[in-house]
Amino acid sequence: MSPKLRRELTGLAFISPWLIGFIVFTGLPFLRSIQLSFTRYDIVRPPKFVGLANYQSLIFDDQVFRNAAVVTLKFAIISVPLGIFCGVILALLLNANVRGISVYRTVFFLPSIVPTVATTAIFSWILNPQIGLVNGLLAKCGVTGPAWLGDPKWALWSLMFMGLWGVGNSMVIYLAGLKDIPNYLYEAAIVDGASPAKRLFKITLPMLTPVIFFNLVMGVIGSLQYFTQAYIMTNGGPEDSTRFYALYLFDRAWRYADMGYASAMAWVLFLAIVVLTSALFGTQKRWVHYGS
Amino acid sequence: MVTTNKGSKLFTHIALICLSIPAALPLIWMLSTSLKAENQIYTGANGASFSLTSLIPSPMVWANYPKALSTVPFDQYLKNTLFLCAVSVFGAVLSSSIVAYGFARINFKLNRPLFGILIATMALPGQVTMIPQFEVFRSLGWYGTYLPLLVPAFAGAPFFIFLLSQFFKTLPEEVAESARLDGANEFRIFAQIVLPLAKPALATCALFQFLGTWNDFLGPLIYINDTSKYTLAYGLQQFMSAYGGQWAQLMAASIVFTLPIIVLFFFAQKTFIQGIATTGGKN
Structure with a gap:
């Protein structure tokens, strides 16, 4: 065997676990999913080709779909920037050189490692309209709290507040970004007499933009697929106010055994993710500063 | 951003303490609830009768865990x-x-x-x-x-x-x-x-x-x-x-x-x- 051929085969042998897994669990399912999106299919009987019918009814007829898309976009548009804002503020505060900083850091970080299902249990409890902590505290201040998860006006906001509780995760990423900013930039700015506010807006935030961009992209992709919390806490209600895209897709697939329709929905979601992320990458040049 | 002056340090502490409350309270409340008797849960947190002492379970019901x-x-x-x-x-x-x-x-x-x-x-x-x-x-x-x-x-x-x-x-x-x-x-x-x-x-x-x-x-x-x-x-x-x-x-x-x-x-x-x-x- 020539050394060249040998190298080819060794390389392929090393990556073979992934390559086989990719073909069986991702590659073929990917193609199959395109095919299924043009069929009516209940997984028991063989799929029946229906052409563009699934896509047609998605776009023109399905009010639930339209509502789910709106709910999901609204959630992404509000919760992602809100999470970035709070994460950056926390990281800036934690980057200060004050006593007990590691205690504070632990306090803010711990909620983000609480498993999702436990978080939903905690928030279902503290947001309980009658005997929950939040409305108890509000009542102390003379305010009658809403029914939160039970109120169509507040349910989506409740999930956003709950998401903010886990902001410690991205806070850690911002904190690492802050530590990477070279000190000489600040030293030079201080010599030039730049005020703290000026240093924040001219050095710290611009230097942090790559990390902010990363969290923005990941946040958008994640929130378009938001599922578990809504499935457990509201199951789409009340009045469809938290019927997220992925939740409706899941119901279509597993509750109504409408696999063709669900596949079409998955493809619309995939396209939406591709379009939104490329749009975000397109804005990159204007506000994200790489290197120095 | 290295904070050096005393005033801004104090401000940082106050801000961090205020923000710690919503971060920590759900976990503390979870722990406290897990040790409470049913009747304390249903009376303690209700509207006007709610108070911070209701954070402390009395009596401590460890039996909630095995149950x-x-x-x-x-x-x-x-x-x-x-x-x-x-x-x-x-x-x-x-x-x-x-x-x-x-x-x-x-x-x-x-x-x-x-x-x-x-x-x-x-x-x-x-x-x-x-x-x-x-x-x-x-x-x-x-x-x-x-x-x-x-x-x-x-x-x-x-x-x-x-x-x-x-x-x-x-x-x-x-x-x-x-x-x-x-x-x-x-x-x-x-x-x-x-x-x-x-x-x-x-x-x-x-x-x-x-x-x-x-x-x-x-x-x-x-x-x-x-x-x-x-x-x-x-x-x-x-x-x-x-x-x-x-x-x-x-x-x-x-x-x-x-x-x-x-x-x-x-x-x-x-x-x-x-x-x-x-x-x-x-x-």
Whole structure:
């Protein structure tokens, strides 16, 4: 065997676990999913080709779909920037050189490692309209709290507040970004007499933009697929106010055994993710500063 | 931004303390509820009678814990979850590191295009492959078993492969080269020279795979139909929907589910923090 051929085969042998897994669990399912999106299919009987019918009814007829898309976009548009804002503020505060900083850091970080299902249990409890902590505290201040998860006006906001509780995760990423900013930039700015506010807006935030961009992209992709919390806490209600895209897709697939329709929905979601992320990458040049 | 003057330090402290309250209160409230008697839960927090003393359970009802754990067989769920975690951590770390070595250190023809595909798969939402994957597993007769949750781990996780290959690329070529001249084959170089150097990166992968499996809800939701095979995450959700009003027990069960992760955090703080800082966090 020539050394060249040998190298080819060794390389392929090393990556073979992934390559086989990719073909069986991702590659073929990917193609199959395109095919299924043009069929009516209940997984028991063989799929029946229906052409563009699934896509047609998605776009023109399905009010639930339209509502789910709106709910999901609204959630992404509000919760992602809100999470970035709070994460950056926390990281800036934690980057200060004050006593007990590691205690504070632990306090803010711990909620983000609480498993999702436990978080939903905690928030279902503290947001309980009658005997929950939040409305108890509000009542102390003379305010009658809403029914939160039970109120169509507040349910989506409740999930956003709950998401903010886990902001410690991205806070850690911002904190690492802050530590990477070279000190000489600040030293030079201080010599030039730049005020703290000026240093924040001219050095710290611009230097942090790559990390902010990363969290923005990941946040958008994640929130378009938001599922578990809504499935457990509201199951789409009340009045469809938290019927997220992925939740409706899941119901279509597993509750109504409408696999063709669900596949079409998955493809619309995939396209939406591709379009939104490329749009975000397109804005990159204007506000994200790489290197120095 | 290095804060030096006293006034701004004071301001930082006040801001951090104020923000700590909403961060810590849900956890404190969870702990306190888990130790309360039913009647304290239903009277203590109600409207005007709510007060901060209601934070302290009196009497302390430790019995909530055994009660919660016997209402639903959480010990069985714990065993199931630990089993899944152990096998999938082993599978994911082993295969991801092998694959990463191939991409990072062996210059074969399809290396670059295949690595490109690997990166692209990370952007593919799970919803696209969810249904056909179900078909594959069902036709193999794996529905209702743990195999759909375990076998994919042995194909390596794209994110870990990426992470590890970035790490392997930073290692100097000389050591491997001299071993190669001594007649060591590529797998021995990987297993005996490169892998031991990668321990911190492997620990990061192991931790995140563990957390991912511990937390996984959608997987068991789709593939597990037998109560004796439930995981903690899935079992807790089932408990929630079956015993909705039993707040003390629900909080006790949630703590049992959360505590191992918190303990793990205190033992492996560095791996957690650096892992999130380099990988971007939870899966």
